[in-house]
Every structure is written in C-alpha cells, then in structure tokens.
Amino acid sequence: MSEKKPFSLPVVGEVDRRTTLKAGAATLGLAAWAAALKPMVEWASSLDRDEFFQKHYRELTREQLQVILHKLTFEARKETGKPVTVKDHKPIPGVVFAYALNLSICIGCRKCAEACHVENNHDRPSNQSYIRVFEMQKGGIDFEKGNTTYDRPVPGKDKYYMPVQCQQCENPPCVSACPIEATWQESDGIVVVDYNWCIGCRYCEAACPYHARRFNWTKPEVPPDEVNPNQSYLSNRIRPQGVMEKCTFCLHRTREGRMPACLEACPTGARVFGNILDPDSEIRWVLENKRVFVLKEELGTKPRFYYFFDK
Amino acid sequence: MSTTPLPALSYLRFLRQSLHVATEGGWVFYTWMFVLTAVALVGANAWAVQVRDGMIRTNMTDHVSWGLYIANFTFCVGLAAGGVMMVIPAYLYDDHEMHDVVIIGELLAIAAIVMSTLSVVVDLGRPDRFWHMIPGIGKFNWPISMLTWDIIVLNGYLLINLHVVGYLLYMRFLGRKPNPIWYIPFVYLSIFWAISIHTVTAFLYCGLGGRPFWNTALLAPRFLASAFVSGPAFILLVMRVVRLGSDLPIQPGPSRLLVQIIRVAAAINLLMLFSELFTLFYAGGSHLASAKYLFFGDHGKYGLVPWIWSAVVLNLVGTVLFFTPAAIQRSKTRLVACLCVIVGIWIEKGMGLIIPGFIPSTLHEVVEYSPSLTEWKVTAGIWAFGLLILTAMLRVAVAVFTDEMKLTEATELTPATEMP
Amino acid sequence: MLGRDALMLSLVVVMSAGCSRSAPAPIELPDPVGPPRFPVVIRKPLEAPKILTGSVDEKGNPISIGCATCHTTNPSNPEARLGTLLTKFHQSLRGQHGHLTCISCHNPDEGYASLRLADGKRLPYSEVMQLCAQCHGPQYRDYLHGAHGGMTGYWDLSRGGRERNNCVDCHHPHAPRYPTVMPARGPNDRFQTRGSHE
Known part of the structure; x- marks a missing residue:
C-alpha cells in the first residue's frame, strides 16, 4: 500500500x-x-414510504385520504385481528361544541378518565387518559392544594373534584406554538392533531396552560382484544410513537351526533355537552342559567369547557 | 474573480487542503480528536437507540416535557450569540488587535449553532419528518409560531457566519485582499442577527402565558446578558488553547477587552437575576411556585436545589474572580473564572430555567426530572461533535493565517493567480 | 340488619334497571318546533317494589312479596320514619332523608302499593320522579335541562335518541345521598408519586 x-x-x-x-x-x-x-x-x-411522503391532512384530496384510511384500516385489522374501521369524521356545519361540568355533583370517581382510556385506545401500562381528575380542597380553586393520585373512597371529606381535560380553547396557544401546523382548530371548535404530520417537538405541550396534551413517549400498547374498533383519523386511532395527542371531545362519536365517552360514563350526570350554537341545547341552558366559570380566564385562551357549582 | 483562471478548481483545492490540514497535528491533537470522536459516537448511538425505542429513553414526561436537550440548546444559542462580542469591537470600533482574532468568535458561533441545532433535532420525537419544517415543501407556521422564527434566525446566523468566515479564509488562502462589499454588510448583519437569535430563543419561552416562571419580559435581556458572559468566557479559553497550541500570534489586548465586557455583562446579569427573584419572592402568589421549588424545594421535593445553588455560587465566584486584577492578566485566575461562569450559566439557563418552567406543572402537579443516562450521553455527544468541528475549523483558520496553508506556485497545478 | 338494607338497595337498583329495559316509556320534554327528534327515554320503575322475605322456595329462589300482602291487614303508623319506631317489620330500614315519615311518600290508602304526592294524590311508583321533584325542585329543573343525572346516547336528537337515569337509579330513596365509592385507577405516570400534594 x-x-x-x-x-x-x-x-x-x-x-x-x-x-x-x-x-x-x-x-x-x-x-x-x-x-x-x-x-x-x-x-x-x-417506516413506511407512503407515510413518509404523505402530505398534511388538510392538503390531501378526497381520493388520497381514502387510500390512507384504507391502508390504516387494513393495517389495524392485521395488527389487532379486530374489525377496525378508521374513518374520517368531518365537522358538522353549524355546530360548535362546548362542554360544562357541574362541580357540585362530580364525586371524583374517575369513571370519565377510565372511559376515555378505553374509548381512545390509550397506552395501557401508563393508564393514560386525556382527563386528569383533581381532588381539591374546599375553600378555593387552588390547584396547588389539588391531588391527582388519590386512592381512597370518594367523595372525601371537605373535598370536591375537578376533572380537567382539553378546554378546546377558542384561542388555543398550542395551535400558535406548532411550527408546522400539525395541530389546528376545526370549524366545530375541536383542536386536532395530524398524527402523521407531527414531528414531536412538544412545543404545544409547553404552551398548553391546562396540561391537556400528551406525548407518545413510546409506541402505545393496547392488547388487541381491548382495542376500540370504531376509530377516526384525527382522534382515537392508535397513535404512532413520538407524536402528540389530545382530547378531541371524542370527535369520532360527537361528529356522529353521539355523546362523548366521558359524559356517558359519568354516573352522576355532572357533564353537559352540546352544540353551543343551538339555543335550545342543554349546554346553552347551563351557560345562560348557571354561573359558570372557565379555568385561567386571565390568559385569554377562551376555553369552551365550563365549570359551575350548584350550591 | 475574473482574474483567477479556474476559481472552481482553486476552491476545490482550498477545500481539499482544509481537509488535509484539519486532520494534521501532533499526538495531543490526535488524542483530543480521537476522544471527541469516541464521545460523539457514544452520543450518536444513544440517540439512535432513543429514536428506535422512543423518547421513553429519556426521563422527560408529560409534566416535564422538555429536559436536558432544550436546556443545552438554550445555552448553545447563547454561546453563539456571545461570539458577537468580538465582532462588535473589531468592526464597529476598529480594534485592530481584535480584528486579527475575531475569526475565533465567528468559528465558535458556527460550532455553537451546530450544537444548538443538534440539540433540537435530538429532542424531536419524529426526526424522520424533519422535512415538514422546510418552508415550501413542508408547512411552515410562520409568522405565528415562535419556533419558526427560531429556525429562521438560527439557520440565518449559521449561513452568515459560514459565509463571512469562508470568504475571509478563502481570500487569505488565495493571497488576495478581501473585497469589503462581500463581507462587511454581512458582518454588520451578523451583529444584529446575533442579538436576534438569543432574543427569539427567549421569546420561545416568555411568550407562553401558561408558564408564569418564563412569562417575564426580563427573560430576553437576561439571556443576552448571560450570553455575553458565557460567550466571551468560552472564547477566552479557546484563545488560550490556540495561543499555546499554534503559532498564531495573539495579542493580550483582545482578551483584556473581553474580560472588561464580561465584567459589565456579569454584573448586569446578576442584577437582573436579583430583580427577577425580588419580584417573585416579595410579591409571592402562585407565580412563586417554580422559583420556590427551584431554590428551596416544595412539597417535599428538592431535585433542583443543588443545581441552582451550584449555579449561584459558580456565577458569584466567577464574577468576583473576573473583577480581580489577576483576571486582566493571562493567569490561572482568569481560567478558573471562565470555567466558573461557563458552568454556572449552563446550569442557570438550563436546569435552572428550562426545567423549573415545568415544575410545578400548569396544574400545579410536582413531578420531578433529572436527565437519564441516554440524555447525558447524547448531550455529551453533541458537545464532542461541536468541539470536534470547532477544533477542525480552528486548525484550518490558524493554518491559513500563519500561511501554512496557501495557494502557492509550488502546490499550483494551474497557472498562478495574481498576488497582491 | 345491614344485609337486609343492602338487599333492599340492590332490589331498587335491579328493578329500575330491569324494568326500564323491558318497557321504556318516552317522557315529554319541552320540545320546540324543529326537525323530527328521536325520543329521550327515561328509565323508570314500572311497578311497586317487592320485599324479600329472607326465605326461599323449593327451587331455591328467594321469595319476595308485594307491599299490600302485609299492609292491607296491618294498620299504618303515621309517625314512623325510616324504621326508628317500627317494632314488627322493616326494623332494618335505616336511612337519612330529612325528616320524612313513611307516609310522606308511600300511599297507605293502597296498602303502600303506590306513592302519593304532598297533596294526597296517588302516584304510581313508575312516576317516582314527580314525587322527588316536589322537594328537589332545583335538581329536577337541572334534570329537565340535561344538567343532572347520567345519560347515554345522542347529543343531537335529530340523529338518535337518548336514555336517561331516573332519580332512584342513583339515589336510594331512603338514603338519597350519593354513596361513597372507590375511584377507578388513577394515572400511572412515570416519576409521579402517590399523594404528592399531601
């Protein structure tokens, strides 16, 4: 050499x-x-070549989206052996969703968080859920005195309970934060994430004042027989590793006119959901007749999730 | 340019010689490069595993969703901005001695920008989707998202510095006088731009209304003040190494000036830190929660207390040492002072600023964070890689400035170009 | 004693759940003019509850009897409230529901086989919500506006119906305070320690 x-x-x-x-x-x-x-x-x-080159959800043509939905459905069926369908639910015109929660009758049973966990195909080991229920000390709305890990009969003495999930802000800081428009607000007010577009920088998670966003630190684990087969592209399909996710007010249910899973699970009826544009809706009655408040109003995020006390 | 028969060829020659010179040195040099490469490899491997297994390899959580990577990113941006403290005296005040060594600051800026970019890349959950951030083919949420601004200013700063440094070195290599039109405007632009990178990086954090600990107008000025301490301090160390390890003549003047700059900036930094803490602690309330956890622990958790007090002590000791007369001389005191403030500010901006922004969480849950082994490996790898390219670039710069590397007839295959 | 109470509670719950599925009856809610709407079904008990006697028949099934079996022959005690004064039957009926007496709600004229309103009007057990509403107006008002009581189904009644709990699905009429329950499993986040705020 x-x-x-x-x-x-x-x-x-x-x-x-x-x-x-x-x-x-x-x-x-x-x-x-x-x-x-x-x-x-x-x-x-x-990794998948087609997924790598996939365009942003909002730039997909109907045909392209159909191909992707078919592929996702096919893959999910292969993986779980269950009759999964991944659909695409579009917002209903003339509908803007809002949610209200009656703190006087919430007993802190975490049934809503549990229902969310099951409905949205959340990672089992972490018992992930879009809802965190805070056990609060009566005498104020001070999260510093709150506790999410309580594990004793509820309701506890001198406690009240405050479930917190995505507030579907009208002015969402998470959407402004995203550098690549992977998260946006739809016409019915729901803030969604394109799991196939998100790069996982977690700036939205830092920006959210309500601890509403979750990151897939690893590939979510759901036993095949526990998978909820009614899935939607923007909501509860099983998420890829390394992307953000969040509460979508169960858009795969609510955009079909159904109640969100957390509401159906609530044993006391503390939750009220509906179309805020419909003057005869229950949610409108609550907003007009109860003294409701929103979390961190001073931040100007304009949440569409309201809390109220009966007594 | 027209006088050069084949500019492309001589530029290729420049690159080839650069590669040659950058890999040429004594055993100390080779050992240093070998160690850096080894550490960089360990970091690369840790990152590869993290990409495969997911960010679960880090100790970050939904509560503390940014950790060591973004902490290190913040510091490195400051380091890059700090280089401007050589450019300002050299070009705005025509300090000739500084002018001779200003390239060190610009090279540091390049290496630091590379490090900060890498720190963000390793923080991504899906680095394979990197192209989504490229304007034009991806979706660039500009001007709404502050992160897009940061991408622009960091890449812009990298390009400006690469251009200025590359142009000056290449001209010197050719033995020609650089044409001011081709670099002076960029130098002035880089001064403005250096301020902007750290300001925008501060805006990333202070623009978030939901994080009261960051949500302060003082954050950007504080970032700049601490950058003008850590940057020059790092340059002082680099200059010491270059002076001892090469034939490049370095006058004592520039270092003295840098020490003066550090004195002012360190004092301002401490003053701003103090007024920040006064506001927090005197007024109290829920905004205090993070600061309380950071300095004294809260809810029986004390994870960041040792970090921040180390930073406070290091910054104070470093600042005091810089104010001693010995710091003006080429002394050990100066070295110690530099190390103190570099480490102190690294902690203050990282573990002392990014992490407490998340503790307690926005709903006041206290979940602690300390970096995992993977995070330490990756961060060490990024530093090793940064130092690797800094060393290589310095090696080339020194070779060009000491005329070790130049386009001469002896090495010339094509006819010689004009000589000044 | 306690066992009996528990049985009684389960009886009410089982009954209301079982019956409503077999024969749901629509209830009229304030309905504005608009597109056709699917019904809102309120689960309701259809008949008077039965009491377990504690003994079993030859097949081992528990024997239960209707109210009138005893109450047609036994005179009622208008003073009695929730078992405190009872000497022969129902001693185990304890509970807390204000200062109500038995006949505040139960109709002694029909051998307790129906309820009665405060004005003495007879009310079948299936319409129990009207009885509750006499005192718990605000809750009933909230209920009518969908802001109290669990439900499943559609928020959009033009697309599907809704099924709602009635009062006694969740509130035991003798001790209506919602029972204390163990919560579902909490979050299992890494590095989150239990009871961090205690």
Whole structure:
C-alpha cells in the first residue's frame, strides 16, 4: 500500500504514509459511525414510504385520504385481528361544541378518565387518559392544594373534584406554538392533531396552560382484544410513537351526533355537552342559567369547557 | 474573480487542503480528536437507540416535557450569540488587535449553532419528518409560531457566519485582499442577527402565558446578558488553547477587552437575576411556585436545589474572580473564572430555567426530572461533535493565517493567480 | 340488619334497571318546533317494589312479596320514619332523608302499593320522579335541562335518541345521598408519586 501513490495532496514530505494512515482512520471512523447508528437503521426499516411522503391532512384530496384510511384500516385489522374501521369524521356545519361540568355533583370517581382510556385506545401500562381528575380542597380553586393520585373512597371529606381535560380553547396557544401546523382548530371548535404530520417537538405541550396534551413517549400498547374498533383519523386511532395527542371531545362519536365517552360514563350526570350554537341545547341552558366559570380566564385562551357549582 | 483562471478548481483545492490540514497535528491533537470522536459516537448511538425505542429513553414526561436537550440548546444559542462580542469591537470600533482574532468568535458561533441545532433535532420525537419544517415543501407556521422564527434566525446566523468566515479564509488562502462589499454588510448583519437569535430563543419561552416562571419580559435581556458572559468566557479559553497550541500570534489586548465586557455583562446579569427573584419572592402568589421549588424545594421535593445553588455560587465566584486584577492578566485566575461562569450559566439557563418552567406543572402537579443516562450521553455527544468541528475549523483558520496553508506556485497545478 | 338494607338497595337498583329495559316509556320534554327528534327515554320503575322475605322456595329462589300482602291487614303508623319506631317489620330500614315519615311518600290508602304526592294524590311508583321533584325542585329543573343525572346516547336528537337515569337509579330513596365509592385507577405516570400534594 505504501508503495503506491493513492492521491497526491499538495503538502511537503511524508505524504504517502500519512495519507494512507488517514484514509485508514477515515474508513474505521465511518465504520464506527455506521455501527453507532445501527439502531436507527432497524427503526428506519419499520417506516413506511407512503407515510413518509404523505402530505398534511388538510392538503390531501378526497381520493388520497381514502387510500390512507384504507391502508390504516387494513393495517389495524392485521395488527389487532379486530374489525377496525378508521374513518374520517368531518365537522358538522353549524355546530360548535362546548362542554360544562357541574362541580357540585362530580364525586371524583374517575369513571370519565377510565372511559376515555378505553374509548381512545390509550397506552395501557401508563393508564393514560386525556382527563386528569383533581381532588381539591374546599375553600378555593387552588390547584396547588389539588391531588391527582388519590386512592381512597370518594367523595372525601371537605373535598370536591375537578376533572380537567382539553378546554378546546377558542384561542388555543398550542395551535400558535406548532411550527408546522400539525395541530389546528376545526370549524366545530375541536383542536386536532395530524398524527402523521407531527414531528414531536412538544412545543404545544409547553404552551398548553391546562396540561391537556400528551406525548407518545413510546409506541402505545393496547392488547388487541381491548382495542376500540370504531376509530377516526384525527382522534382515537392508535397513535404512532413520538407524536402528540389530545382530547378531541371524542370527535369520532360527537361528529356522529353521539355523546362523548366521558359524559356517558359519568354516573352522576355532572357533564353537559352540546352544540353551543343551538339555543335550545342543554349546554346553552347551563351557560345562560348557571354561573359558570372557565379555568385561567386571565390568559385569554377562551376555553369552551365550563365549570359551575350548584350550591 | 475574473482574474483567477479556474476559481472552481482553486476552491476545490482550498477545500481539499482544509481537509488535509484539519486532520494534521501532533499526538495531543490526535488524542483530543480521537476522544471527541469516541464521545460523539457514544452520543450518536444513544440517540439512535432513543429514536428506535422512543423518547421513553429519556426521563422527560408529560409534566416535564422538555429536559436536558432544550436546556443545552438554550445555552448553545447563547454561546453563539456571545461570539458577537468580538465582532462588535473589531468592526464597529476598529480594534485592530481584535480584528486579527475575531475569526475565533465567528468559528465558535458556527460550532455553537451546530450544537444548538443538534440539540433540537435530538429532542424531536419524529426526526424522520424533519422535512415538514422546510418552508415550501413542508408547512411552515410562520409568522405565528415562535419556533419558526427560531429556525429562521438560527439557520440565518449559521449561513452568515459560514459565509463571512469562508470568504475571509478563502481570500487569505488565495493571497488576495478581501473585497469589503462581500463581507462587511454581512458582518454588520451578523451583529444584529446575533442579538436576534438569543432574543427569539427567549421569546420561545416568555411568550407562553401558561408558564408564569418564563412569562417575564426580563427573560430576553437576561439571556443576552448571560450570553455575553458565557460567550466571551468560552472564547477566552479557546484563545488560550490556540495561543499555546499554534503559532498564531495573539495579542493580550483582545482578551483584556473581553474580560472588561464580561465584567459589565456579569454584573448586569446578576442584577437582573436579583430583580427577577425580588419580584417573585416579595410579591409571592402562585407565580412563586417554580422559583420556590427551584431554590428551596416544595412539597417535599428538592431535585433542583443543588443545581441552582451550584449555579449561584459558580456565577458569584466567577464574577468576583473576573473583577480581580489577576483576571486582566493571562493567569490561572482568569481560567478558573471562565470555567466558573461557563458552568454556572449552563446550569442557570438550563436546569435552572428550562426545567423549573415545568415544575410545578400548569396544574400545579410536582413531578420531578433529572436527565437519564441516554440524555447525558447524547448531550455529551453533541458537545464532542461541536468541539470536534470547532477544533477542525480552528486548525484550518490558524493554518491559513500563519500561511501554512496557501495557494502557492509550488502546490499550483494551474497557472498562478495574481498576488497582491 | 345491614344485609337486609343492602338487599333492599340492590332490589331498587335491579328493578329500575330491569324494568326500564323491558318497557321504556318516552317522557315529554319541552320540545320546540324543529326537525323530527328521536325520543329521550327515561328509565323508570314500572311497578311497586317487592320485599324479600329472607326465605326461599323449593327451587331455591328467594321469595319476595308485594307491599299490600302485609299492609292491607296491618294498620299504618303515621309517625314512623325510616324504621326508628317500627317494632314488627322493616326494623332494618335505616336511612337519612330529612325528616320524612313513611307516609310522606308511600300511599297507605293502597296498602303502600303506590306513592302519593304532598297533596294526597296517588302516584304510581313508575312516576317516582314527580314525587322527588316536589322537594328537589332545583335538581329536577337541572334534570329537565340535561344538567343532572347520567345519560347515554345522542347529543343531537335529530340523529338518535337518548336514555336517561331516573332519580332512584342513583339515589336510594331512603338514603338519597350519593354513596361513597372507590375511584377507578388513577394515572400511572412515570416519576409521579402517590399523594404528592399531601
């Protein structure tokens, strides 16, 4: 090797030996880099070419979206062996959703959080849910005295309970934060995430004042027989690893006219849901007749999730 | 340019010689580069595993959703902005001695920007979707999202510095006098731009109404003040290494000036930190929660207390040392002072500012955070990689400025170009 | 004693659940003019409850009897409230529901086989909500406006109906305070310790 003149660098002396050594070191170095990055290659081989080049949800044509939905459905069926359908639910014209919660009758049973967990195909080991129920101390609305990990009969003495989920703000800070429009507000007020577009920077999670957003720190684990087969592209389909997710007011149900899962699970009827544009809706009656309040009103986020006390 | 027969060829030669010089040195140099490469490899591997297994490899949670990576990102942006403190005296005040070494500051800026960009990339859950951020083919939420502003200013700053440094080195390599039209406007732009990168980075945080600990107008000025301490301090260290490890003549003047700058900036930084803390603690209320947790612990949790008090002590000691007469000389005191403030500010801006923004959470849950081994490895890897390219670039710059590397007839295959 | 109470409670719950499924009856809610709407069905008990005697028949099924079996022959005690004064039957009927006496709600004229309103008007058990509404006006008003009581179904009644609980689905009439329950499993976040705010 040293006999040859591999390539001539314009410096004086010792060119051949040094250059050869350097070339050797460079080869070794490259090999080392390749070895170090090998796990990435394993991961990359699991990626899907079509998904990689997939456009933003709102730029997809009807046909393109149909192809994607078919593919997602097919994959989910293959993976779970259940008759999964991944649909695309569009907002209903003339509907803007709002939610109200009666703090006087909420007993803190966490049935809503549990229903959310099941309905939205949440990761089982972390018992993930879009709803966190705070056990609050009577005498104020002070989250500093709140506790989410209570584990004793409810309602406790001198406690009241405050379930918190996405407030579907009219002025959502998470949407402004996103650098790539992977999260946006739809015409019915629901803030959604395109799981196939999100890059997982988690700026929205930092921006949300209500701890409403969740990140998929790993691929969500749901046993196949527990998978909810009624899925939607923007809501409860099983999320990929490394992207954000959030409460969508169960748009796969509510955009079909049904109640969100958390409302149906509530044993006391503390939850009121409906179309805020319909003057005869229950939610309108609550807003007009109860003294409702929103969380962190001073931030100007204009939540569409209202709380009220009866007594 | 027209006088050069084949500019493309001589530029290729410049690149090839740069590559050659950058990999040329004594055993200290090789050991240093070897160690840095090894650490960078460890970091790359840790990152690859993290991408494969998910961010579960980090200790971040939905409560503390940014950690060591973004902390390090913030510091590195400051480091990059700090380089401007050589550019301002050199170009605005025509300090000739500073002018001779200003390239060190610009090279540091390049390396620091690379480090901050890497820190963001490793923080992404889906780095494969990187192209979604590219304006034109992706969806760029500009001007609404502050993160898009940050992408613009950081890449802009990188390009400006690459251009200025590359142009000056190449001209020197050719033995030609640089044409001011081709770099002076960019130098002035870079001064403005250096301020902007750290301001925009502060706006990332202070623009979030839901995070009272960050939501203060003083954040951007504080970022700048601390950047003008850590940046020059880092440059002082680099200059020391370059002076001892090469033939590049470095006058004592620039270092003295940098120490003066540090004195002012450190004092301002401490003053602003103090007024921030006064506002928080005297007024109290729920805005105090993070600061209370940070400095004294809260709800029986004390995770950040050792960090912040280390930072306070290091910053105070460093600042005091910089005010001693010995710091003006090329002394050990100066080195210690530099190390103190660099580490102190790294903690203050990272573990002391990014992390407490999340503790307690927006709904006042206290979930603690300390970086996982993966995070430490990746961060060390980023630093090693940054130092690697900084060393290589310095090596080339020194070679060009000491005329070790230049386009001469001896090395020339094409006819010689004009010499001044 | 306690066992009897528990039985009684389960009886009410089972009855209301069982009966309403078999024969749901629509209730008229304030309905404005508009597109056709699917019904809002309120689960309701259809008949008077039965009392378990504690003994079983030859097949091992528990024997239960209607109110009138005893009450047609036994005179009622107008003073009695929730078991405190009873000496022969129902001693285990304890509970808390204000200062009500038995005949505040139960109709002694029909051997307790029906309810009666405050004005003495007879009311079948299936219409129990009217009885509750006499005193619990605000709750009833909230209920009518969908702001009290669990429900399932459609928010949009032009697309589907709705099924709602009645008062006694959740509130035991003798001790209407909602019972204390164990909550469902809480969050299992990493690094989140139990009771962090205690």
